[in-house]
Amino acid sequence: MPTKTYCWAIIDAMREEMARDDKVFLMGEDVAAAGGAFGASRGLLDAFGPIRVRDTPISEEIIVGMGVGAAMAGRRPIVEIMFIDFLGLCLDQIANQAAKSHYIYDGMFKMPLVIRTSSAVEMGIGPHHSQAWEALVGHIPGLKVVMPSTPRDAKGLLKSAIRDDNPVIFIEHIAMHRIKEEIEDDEDFLIPIGKADVKRAGSDVSVVASGLMVARALAAAERLAGDGISVEVIDPRTISPLDFDTISASVSKTSRCLVVSSSHKNFGFGSEVAAEIGERCFFDLDQPVRRLSPPFTPAPFGRQFDQFLNPDTDAIVAAVRDLMA
């Protein structure tokens, strides 16, 4: 199996799906000639030409809105919003148009629209380039929100997103662009949206970790194994719809649950998991569900703040030990 970076996995997914279906096209700021602000569409302009790979003006509302209209008119657009922090400029098109058109019009229009966007949490770029907004979009019915944490997941999920007839927000993590993984060399390799992945099996504690936190949870699990604590690490991969079946099956088995994410506790991802686990698994729990999240503050410029604000492997180890006490 070839080894690919997270970034090339994304490029490969788009290249394969664009070759497979000529209705698929890509537009966004700097996606064509420059190959993407973060290099995640390199080579696509050469492969598919300027009609299907388009640089747009810096007009987020029309980037998404044209995606909506083109989808209603039979295309399968992939649009890119450079940073997830920019979603405020196109939230109406996402929440009211893309997410609701199939519903409002009684299923007469499908909405095969992929909105690719990047999360730059923990990159030190400052308060407008640092946010984990998966919970914000996860609150909107009609949207699927996908957030892969490995190259293989990124490729399989992006291909599924492009083939999906519903709008999908696909959140890429710039901090993960260079990590590598072996990926099946198969043009129909897909990972289903809405299905969590047990990244490591264990029996004492379930750690639900998303995005950047998955690798840290795995590192923590490895360390804790040395102390005889068996940690099960679950990566939801899809934020909405969230695979509570996999999570609750794990928690019913382990009786303890920690949720680690880059999303704030306040109305956040961890809160959602904790509440649902509370409802589904209350009598199986030995301890209250714990959450690790950054505090309820913006992130200033500079890496030192990132390290201070965000859960790291040590924090996960400590929280798990606490749950086992």
Add this chain to the structure above:
Amino acid sequence: MTQDPITLYRSMLVIRECEAQLNELFAKNLFPGYIHSYLGQEACAVGICSGLNDTDYIVSNHRGRGHYLAKGMALKPMMAEMLGKATGICGGRGGEMHAADPALGILGGNGIVGAGMPIGAGAALAAQMDGLGAVAVVFFGEGASNNGAFGETLNVAAAWNLPLIMVCENNLYAEMTPFAQTVGQPDVAARATGYGVASEIVDGNDVLAVRAAAGRAVERARAGEGPTLLELKTYRWGGHFEGDPRKYRTREEEAEWKARCPVARYRRHLVALGVEADRLGSLEAAVAAEVAEAVTFALDSPLPPPESALLKVFA
């Protein structure tokens, strides 16, 4: 699409009758929710849509019935939709501000002012990619021209030479606010130049003038010559919605505009052409009866069951 003069008149009459009969329902408390009346603007929708094919797209707004009907939406399912009935074209889920018919290129209305503009640009982009000469039309009010999407859409349409026709129905008011108070330049069309978009100001109460301007814009779009902004100067006879006491304007102003009624004006034109008044009279009676039948159909139709709210969140 060539349309004979009688068809054009009939199209306006259907809209006029629908609006009149819906207002009666509202007065009798039989209408659920807001009515954004299209009375007075009939020539806009009909003049524009009379030059379009079924394969052309339109994107409507909150004041959309005229657009839907002029583009050919069937009367009964349209009317039932307005009342939120299960027999409506969207099963009653869309209601007064949302109806669509993909087969006719009607890509919906909107509850969000300005949101249809990018969607229309997207449809125009799809049409351009298809290369079959289809065009997209966006209908919006002058109030919506103060939304950011307006500039973004004009800009990209010009940059990409999209087959897009932006139709601004300037009825002088956005809700309760006179347009003049909200702009430094009262002609919406004047803004097109800055974006490199062709534009025209048209008498929106003259269906033939609208039709001619639309024809020019459509021809340019089909020929790959890019977008046009048409500003149709018109007036909404009613309030922003039915029941609006209209304190922001005078009854005299309303009377002046009613004297410029687009339907009566075109009727006079037909009479001058030699169409017999009898023929027009029976057409008017037939349209009134047809609309009444659609209203009855809508009133008699069932509401969608509450549990249906859970359906079709996803495809």
